[in-house]
Amino acid sequence: MGNHRKALRTTAVGAVSATLIAGSALGLAPAAQATSNGVRFVDITGDGGTVLKGNVVTPADADGTRRYPLIVLPTSWGLPQAEYLVQAQKLADTGYVVVTYNVRGFWQSGGEIEVAGPPDIADASKVIDWALANTPSDARHIGMAGVSYGAGISLLAAAHDKRIKAVASMSGWSDLVHSIYSGRTQHVQAAALLRGAATVTGRESPETRQAFDDFFAGDVAKESDLIAWGKKRSAETYLDQLNRNGAAIMLANAWGDTVFPANSYTDFYEKLTVPKRLELRPGDHATPEIIGLLGLPNDVWTDTERWLDHYLKGEDNGIDREQPVQLKSRSKGGYGGGYEGYPDWKSVAATSRKIDLAGTTTIHANVDSGADGGIVLLSSILDQLIQVPPVASIPLLPRRWAAVWQSEKYATAQHIRGTAKLHTTVTGTKESGTLVAYLYDVGPLGLGKLVSNAPYSWYGQTPGKPFGVDLDLFSTAYDVPAGHRLALVVDTVDPLYIEHNPSGAQLTFSSPAEDPSYVSIPLREQ
Structure with a gap:
């Protein structure tokens, strides 16, 4: 606590x-x-x-x-x-x-x-x-x-x-x-x-x-x-x-x-x-x-x-x-x-594009990786007035506590409209836990601007047994400039939310061939 x-x-x-x-x-x-x-x-x-x-x-x-x-x-x-x-x-x-x-x-x-x-x-x-x-x-x-x-x-x-x-x-x-x-x-x-x-x-x-x-x-x-x-x-x-x-x-x-x-x-x-x-x-x-x-x-x-x-x-x-x-x-x-x-x-979203979350990644819980949704009221006010949302340096996020996947660089601007959806497979070492997913707009220097986020908690899962997670991120309208990429970051601690990760918990994210992991990005066609 x-x-x-x-x-x-x-x-x-x-x-x-x-x-x-x-x-x-x-x-x-x-x-x-x-x-x-x-x-x-x-x-x-x-x-x-x-x-x-x-x-x-x-x-x-x-x-x-x-x-x-x-x-x-x-x-x-x-x-x-x-x-x-x-x-x-x-x-x-x-x-x-x-x-x-x-x-x-x-x-x-x-x-x-x-x-x-x-x-x-x-x-x-x-x-x-x-x-x-x-x-x-x-x-x-x-x-x-x-x-x-x-x-x-x-x-x-x-x-x-x-x-x-x-x-x-x-x-x-x-x-x-x-x-x-x-x-x-x-x-x-x-x-x-x-x-x-x-x-x-x-x-x-x-x-x-x-x-x-x-x-x-x-x-x-x-x-x-x-x-x-x-x-x-x-x-x-x-x-x-x-x-x-x-x-x-x-x-x-x-x-x-x-x-x-x-x-x-x-x-x-x-x-x-x-x-x-x-x-x-x-x-x-x-x-x-x-x-x-x-x-x-x-x-x-x-x-x-x-x-x-x-x-x-x-x-x-x-x-x-x-x-x-x-x-x-x-x-x-x-x-x-x-x-x-x-x-x-x-x-609102005429089409969608998936970012594959390939491979197997394990992170440790209970530590804030540096990716977070900001501060209630203050962060989104700054975004509203001067277009400065919460930011994180994606290359510097510690992979011990944060799982990171990135898209290719986009040749043209990507107009995100609607609700991004995460689908993945999680294996925890404890029966309960919390993850927080973040979608970032990443510029050429690796600085990520927060596009959206959402938390997800579970209880009563069998330790060591994989289970599926489907999570809707908070709806948004955001324009990703040409030459940028999108990154999905998942960690376990965010000051906006209560976490339910027991001490010492670890989470493994995988992408089985029969049920691949992805994040679906809603896009407006130009």
């Missing part, structure tokens, strides 16, 4: 970033209060009588004789009710009644943190009830939107409340288990960041406290309980209800989201049968939306407003005629460069 403690210490950097984000949101309040139609601060009775602190912004021309579309915005995890005031004002200025509220358990709202549990879902409906009774809002035109925690609650609410006709879910999740426990591996930095924010700004319920404790303990005996807890809080579980209710759903996320990886949204998007849109950009958790919260021009919030305008107001703004999948390559930067449109997610 030494690496576990190291990872927890590393999250201090991420916690500082989160604090800065929260501070920026707090700074929005004075600007919003200065508007002509003002902001009403209200108490809303949520589920079970819990008092939720909220804000109401109405159109300046509201005179009690007409009704306006309603938008409800639940706050993000750990952020105060001032979070959305600038965007709420902008939406009110275009003809919406906007109600934002602090979710239960945080800041001045009552109750305890339920992590988007049934009380949070019920709260959303109670807020709608309150708005219809106390504002000039139209019961026929109701939407929800939010960032992060607010995004997840909005999706869940739409599955349970038929009155919701449109949703914009920004940097949220559809499958909570997949997000923080993909590959049966605890994403420890992300979870520590969430728990740290909850400790500072809120009050955990007993169920939430137990779920976090079990998560960090890494006890596989509690795995089924953790999965059941997460499924109750995942829109994926209520997919049939969402499709039946018919709300138009826009999903927006960042390629480098270290809290809710983009894969969760892409898989979920394909299963939706309602009007839908998927947008993916460079960045980390909630970073594409930040400047919009400050009131500056922002693609995510602009498209959110267009989405709501079309499906709540009936405006013919063309968003329904655009290609519904909109991607921006990480190589084009977070705020510049153009978008690529696709009819669906499966069309």
Whole structure:
């Protein structure tokens, strides 16, 4: 568990970033209060009588004789009710009644943190009830939107409340288990960041406290309980209800989201049968939306407003005629460069190319080789702003602790779009273990820039007996320049994740003739 403690210490950097984000949101309040139609601060009775602190912004021309579309915005995890005031004002200025509220358990709202549990879902409906009774809002035109925690609650609410006709879910999740426990591996930095924010700004319920404790303990005996807890809080579980209710759903996320990886949204998007849109950009958790919260021009919030305008107001703004999948390559930067449109997610990668993982390679566990996924929030922000992802010198990676395979040099640029897939055969000397796979773009001097990564853990395997591993790396869009090559690196320790390698463990990777090992690279044809 030494690496576990190291990872927890590393999250201090991420916690500082989160604090800065929260501070920026707090700074929005004075600007919003200065508007002509003002902001009403209200108490809303949520589920079970819990008092939720909220804000109401109405159109300046509201005179009690007409009704306006309603938008409800639940706050993000750990952020105060001032979070959305600038965007709420902008939406009110275009003809919406906007109600934002602090979710239960945080800041001045009552109750305890339920992590988007049934009380949070019920709260959303109670807020709608309150708005219809106390504002000039139209019961026929109701939407929800939010960032992060607010995004997840909005999706869940739409599955349970038929009155919701449109949703914009920004940097949220559809499958909570997949997000923080993909590959049966605890994403420890992300979870520590969430728990740290909850400790500072809120009050955990007993169920939430137990779920976090079990998560960090890494006890596989509690795995089924953790999965059941997460499924109750995942829109994926209520997919049939969402499709039946018919709300138009826009999903927006960042390629480098270290809290809710983009894969969760892409898989979920394909299963939706309602009007839908998927947008993916460079960045980390909630970073594409930040400047919009400050009131500056922002693609995510602009498209959110267009989405709501079309499906709540009936405006013919063309968003329904655009290609519904909109991607921006990480190589084009977070705020510049153009978008690529696709009819669906499966069309993003027109073809694929395999890199053979030939030969037999043995590595020792328990030591970080120097290949890693970076630091939660910080690394992908740097990639978003200045296109500097985590790097590693591929020739210098110690082969005792890292397995390395490389492609040939590419004569032309390779446009990676989608989900790279690893297939290999592993033989361990212990019954449990963890591996982390990394895909690097390697330049002429051997410096590798991280393209994608993902962890994988196993339990109860027979020592010395080979078993197959199939692992989806986190989805991405990345352009490999001509003259570069790709490298797949596998090691056993990464500060982002809890490792389950017993002391002294060794892993052997092989490529049997009847079942060759490879990594499949999804490519866009030019």
